[in-house]
Every structure is written in C-alpha cells, then in structure tokens.
Amino acid sequence: MGEVNCEGRSTQEINAEIKQQIKKGATEILVRNPGARHNLGVAILERVTIRLDGSVGYYCGGLIDGPNFEIAGSAGWGLAESMMNGQVVVRGSAGNGAAAAIRGGTVVIQQDAAARLGVSMKGGTVLVAGNCGYMAGFMGQKGTIIVCGNAGEAFADSMYETVCFVGGRISELGTDAVVEQPSGSDAEFLDSTLAHHLPPDLRKSKPAGRDFKKIVSGRKLWNFDKREWKTWQEAL
Amino acid sequence: MSDELQRQGRTLQPSGIFQPAVIEDIQTKAETGLYRIRGFGTLRQRRWATFDDLTFLPCSLTRIPLEGYREKCSTATVLGKRHASKPIRLDIPVMITGMSWGALSYNAKVALARGASAVGSSNTTGDGGMLQAERENSKTLIYEVLPSRYGINVHDMRRADAIELTIGQGAKPGTGGLLLGSKVSDTIARQRDLPVGVDQRSPARHPDFLGPDDMIIKIEELREATDYQVPIFVKMGASRVFDDVKLAAKAGADVIVVDGMEGGTGASPAILQEHTGIPTLAAVCEARAALEDCGLYGEVQLIIAGGIRDGVDAAKAMALGADAVYIGTAALIALNCNKALYVDDYQKLGTEPGFCHHCHTGRCPVGVTTQDPELMQRLDIDQAAERIASFLRVMTLEVQMLARACGKSDVHDLEPEDMAALSLEASAICGIPLSGTRKIFGI
Numbered sequence: 001m002g003e004v005n006c007e008g009r010s011t012q013e014i015n016a017e018i019k020q021q022i023k024k025g026a027t028e029i030l031v032r033n034p035g036a037r038h039n040l041g042v043a044i045l046e047r048v049t050i051r052l053d054g055s056v057g058y059y060c061g062g063l064i065d066g067p068n069f070e071i072a073g074s075a076g077w078g079l080a081e082s083m084m085n086g087q088v089v090v091r092g093s094a095g096n097g098a099a100a101a102i103r104g105g106t107v108v109i110q111q112d113a114a115a116r117l118g119v120s121m122k123g124g125t126v127l128v129a130g131n132c133g134y135m136a137g138f139m140g141q142k143g144t145i146i147v148c149g150n151a152g153e154a155f156a157d158s159m160y161e162t163v164c165f166v167g168g169r170i171s172e173l174g175t176d177a178v179v180e181q182p183s184g185s186d187a188e189f190l191d192s193t194l195a196h197h198l199p200p201d202l203r204k205s206k207p208a209g210r211d212f213k214k215i216v217s218g219r220k221l222w223n224f225d226k227r228e229w230k231t232w233q234e235a236l
Numbered sequence: 237m238s239d240e241l242q243r244q245g246r247t248l249q250p251s252g253i254f255q256p257a258v259i260e261d262i263q264t265k266a267e268t269g270l271y272r273i274r275g276f277g278t279l280r281q282r283r284w285a286t287f288d289d290l291t292f293l294p295c296s297l298t299r300i301p302l303e304g305y306r307e308k309c310s311t312a313t314v315l316g317k318r319h320a321s322k323p324i325r326l327d328i329p330v331m332i333t334g335m336s337w338g339a340l341s342y343n344a345k346v347a348l349a350r351g352a353s354a355v356g357s358s359n360t361t362g363d364g365g366m367l368q369a370e371r372e373n374s375k376t377l378i379y380e381v382l383p384s385r386y387g388i389n390v391h392d393m394r395r396a397d398a399i400e401l402t403i404g405q406g407a408k409p410g411t412g413g414l415l416l417g418s419k420v421s422d423t424i425a426r427q428r429d430l431p432v433g434v435d436q437r438s439p440a441r442h443p444d445f446l447g448p449d450d451m452i453i454k455i456e457e458l459r460e461a462t463d464y465q466v467p468i469f470v471k472m473g474a475s476r477v478f479d480d481v482k483l484a485a486k487a488g489a490d491v492i493v494v495d496g497m498e499g500g501t502g503a504s505p506a507i508l509q510e511h512t513g514i515p516t517l518a519a520v521c522e523a524r525a526a527l528e529d530c531g532l533y534g535e536v537q538l539i540i541a542g543g544i545r546d547g548v549d550a551a552k553a554m555a556l557g558a559d560a561v562y563i564g565t566a567a568l569i570a571l572n573c574n575k576a577l578y579v580d581d582y583q584k585l586g587t588e589p590g591f592c593h594h595c596h597t598g599r600c601p602v603g604v605t606t607q608d609p610e611l612m613q614r615l616d617i618d619q620a621a622e623r624i625a626s627f628l629r630v631m632t633l634e635v636q637m638l639a640r641a642c643g644k645s646d647v648h649d650l651e652p653e654d655m656a657a658l659s660l661e662a663s664a665i666c667g668i669p670l671s672g673t674r675k676i677f678g679i
Contacts, residue, residue, distance in 0.1 A: 011456070011460070012460070012464065038453045038456065038457075039453065039456050039457045039460050040655075042461050043390055043394070043458040043460060043462075044390075044456050045390065051342075056445075057453070058450070058453045058454075059444070059453065059454070059457040062457050062461070063390040063393070063457070063461045065390055065391070077444060077450065077453075078443075078444030078445065078454075078457075079446065081443070081444045082385060082388045082390065084390060086388070094565070097444040097445075098442050100385075100443035101385035101388055101444070101446040103388065103389075103429070103442050115445065117386065117395075118384055119439075119443040120384060120439065120443045122385070122386075122429035138439075141323075141428075141430055142429050148404055151560075158430055160430055160434065161431060165358070178351045185331055218276035221437075222270065222431065222434040223417055223433070223434060223435045224270055224273075224435050
C-alpha cells in the first residue's frame, strides 16, 4: 500500500504525490494527516482506493471517475462534486453540497449531511445514514438520494427525475415534490443498498426499507403552464 | 394604419404611458397568464451611453500614425499569464463567447469552432457541456463550468485550453439559463441528463459554492483538475462590476470576463433582458478601475462582452482596458441569423428578417438556433464557418485600422487618451474629455 503524509505539504504537492503513486501502480494509498485540507484527491481518474485517516476540507474527491475514497473523519463542502463513477465513503458528516452534480457512482455519509445534499444530481446514489439539511435534492435530474434519518426544509425542490427516500421525518417538502407510495421493489432496493453500504451495527439502527417514504417530482414545473401559476409563483 | 389615418386627416394621440406596445403586452399577459419569454437580448432603443458615444482621435501632429494599410500592427493576444503554465495564445483579440449546444444547433456550434480556428481565435462551450465535434474543430476551446453543470465531464474539462467559471451572463445576471421544451430534443436531453421536452430552467447558484471565499477554493479545485496548466476565467454579468471584479481577481482568476447588459441570450424572460445589468460601456470602465484599484490591471486579463458589433466596438473596448472581446450575437448574425432567407418561415413566427428574436421557439428559419434536423440542414457548416472566419478577419482589420491611425503598432496599446467623448454621460463614465472642451465631466 502506498502512503502520503500531508504534514508540511501543500495540496498541490499532496495530489501530485497521489497521482505519482498511482502512475507507479499503487492500487491502495493511505493519506495520513489530511488536516481538513481542501481539494484532496481531485480529478483522480483511475480505479484505486484512497484512504484518508482524518477529516478533509472542500471538494475532496471532486471531479473523479473511478476511485474509491474512504474518509475516516468528516468532509467539507462539495464532497465528490461532479463525480462520474467510483465510491466515496465518509465516516463522519459532510458539509454543504455533498454529491452536488454527480453523474454516477455512490456517496455514503455515515453521519449527517448539511444543506443542499445532491443538488443538481445527474445520476448515481447518495446514502446518508443520519439527517440532511435544507434543500437536499434541489433540481435533481437523475439518480437516487437515500436519507435514513430526517430531512430538512425544501426537500426535493424542483426535481426532474431524481428519486428520494427518507426514513425519518421531512420538515417540509420543496416545491413540486410529492410523496409516493414506495413499491415492493423500492423496499428491496433500499434494504440491499443499506446492507451493502452501511456497517452492520449502523444498519441495524436504521428503518427497514418498507418504512421509507418515497419522494419524486410532481412534474408541475417541467413545463410552463398557467394553470399551475401558484406552483410557479412559489418556485420563482 | 397611421399613414391611412393621416390621409383621412385624423390625428390620434396615444398615451405616453400606455403606448400601443404596452397595451399589447398587458393584454398578452392577461390572455396567457405567463411572463414574456424571448431570445436575442435587449430590444430597447439605447438611450444610455454606448461605444457610439466615443470617437477616436487619430494622429496628426501631436502623434504620428502608422501606415494604415501596410505597417505591422500586432493583434497577438495572450490570456491567462497570471497562474497558468499554458496561457492561451490567440492570433486575434476577438473571441467567440459561450453559447450552448441546445440553444444553438450542432451545425452552428461546429461552424463557430471551425471559423474561429481558421483565424486563430477561440471558441467556448456553453450550458450543456462539450460537443465532440466542437473539440475536434477548435484550435482553442474554452470549457464553461456553469451553475447547472449540465454535461459536466472531467475528461472534457481536461481536454480544454481554458476553464471559464461562469457566475452569470449579461443578458440576465442573477438568473440561470433557459431552454424551452421545443429545443430539448432526444439528443439534447441525453446530453444534459434531462427528460425530453421539459422547459429547462438552469439554477442561478452554483451547487457547491456560494460566495467569493468559497470560489477561491473552487478555482483551486479547477486548477488541480487541470494540473495547473490552463487559465481559469471567471465570467460575470455586469451588475456591481467594480466590487465583483475585485472579488474575482482576489479569488485567483487569471482572466475576468464581464458581459454587459447588451449581451444576448437564446431564451430569457424579457424583463430581465430589458431591465437588469449595466451597459457594456460602463462595465468595461468599472472593470478596469477595479483591477487598477487592487493592483492587478495587466496581471489579470479582461475580456469584455455584450453587444459588440464590429471592430470599432472592439477597439473602443480595448482602448478602455479590455485585452480582448467576446462576440456572440454578432457571430450568429454572421452565420445567417435574421438573413432574408426562408422568409415564409419568419412570417410563420410572426416576424420578418431583421426583426427576429425568436431563438427561444426552436424554429429558427436559418438553422442557427434550432434542434429541428430539417431547419438545421439549412446551415451549411463549411459555408457558415467561412463566413465566421471572414467576419472575424474584418473585425480584426477594423481594430488594426483604428490602432494604426492612432499610432499604435499593437492593438493592445490603444488607450483612453486615443478617444474623445461625444456625450456628457460618456465623458463621466469613461473619464474621457468631452470633445471640444478638454474637460472630463463628472469629476
């Protein structure tokens, strides 16, 4: 396993070292003492596992395509933003805009996610074991958001085809968000996804798949229509 | 109608407030229940100071001109020298602005790329990501990163020659893009990960940063993603330009693009096009003052956009402080926008050649702003690319002509002292003496 120690080094030096080790054939890299630095592991495009043994700052795993990230601590804003493929697991919590605009892959946050989780998602899956903040799923285009705990206000606002599941309470649905009865296959999907991505002890404390609420777009904002003017007034 | 009334000896007095156009607007809103949407940009008669309120002061005895048709006058333009290891090097200072594949047809995008490359200029992607043919046909391609992140793709980003982090655009600062359902075809929907036929309304805010403090880190992320090689542009619609430019410069931008209120759009609520932002002339002056104020004028390059029509506008913008200009609407007009071809189709849209601003409908009669395969075929890529190349060449020759007349051997040496103001407003905005007075008004 390769190793990179962040102490005393700039982000540019750390990322260059990570990429150098990947070039040399490393398939697993331990990044020690990340110290909540921003932009760690940005634009990694290879199938490699990168373990960070602490907390990370903004945009960790941003613009990646393929790697697995395991973050022992918490993450700042824009975790894995615009990811195309791969997996990013955070043992702690994540800041604003986690998984924003991702096109594929999986983001797992084992504690809580702040505001704007999965904003403008275009694919992929985001799983939050805890709660999420304001405006999660805003303008979600595709992909799946799973929140095992409670969801904040304006949840799933102005979505296209992203599908959301919430195990706890929803403070307030966003504009054009509607609650739909989950199907049997939805419950199976949730059970298998949670079992696959959460440690067994953590999984045990979360609701069963059949107990999640399903939230989708009401599609009233998809096209301008004067009959929906009240919805538009709220949306605009 | 009015001619007929005059023949009959009748005089009708319209309301100064509720003029016929206002009456039509109110009644349309009352009938449809929707605000007005259209493309093109502001349609208002310009009563504010514009580049037309400035005139060049060519050499006579106080300064010596260059031979207008012969002596060398450099147009080489370098952008992004501040941090990037590979700044953009262009042969001319006139560039093609970001316009999306979706707003524009495939043929239009490829023609712009090919035409710009033919004269050593650049092309820019748009809201919707990079088109493969656009990359293949662009010698220099700028990759826009917009709030929507439609089509965002790190591999495309890494194939670009510069990254443009777009905060807003001049036609509608503070608001996201708009692409009506008629243009969200199967192909465009797939490219943007959207359902076919939706009225796509892009977000105004980026999903992963909000203010200038966060943007510092975002810019660093983009540098990491592109190995610190390519310049990072920050583009904004012109509103609080002085403060915004300072914030962008301090956030680490290599190049700042300021898009004035005369900038065009493929679709937008009409009121935003008419009543938001500040004019391009004012914007360039504020942007230069901002860079000077923070000691970064010359280190951070400035691109001005918004209603640039010809080499004269470009030269005036450069004299006021721009390193280069973007053109958008003018480039589309060079492609054939508003040309008197397929007149019946203009009339079906309720308009005429020369008056069309119906880009939002997707029924562009000349194949520029459409996704309809039949309409698109009306734009021959090779011929259109040649027109773009020709237009860019002529614009460049016009800039050179004015620069030589002012005694400059490099178009970037044009300066405010090369001009006089023709109105009090222009004098006050630009800090240039009003012609015939030797006074700068407003100081």
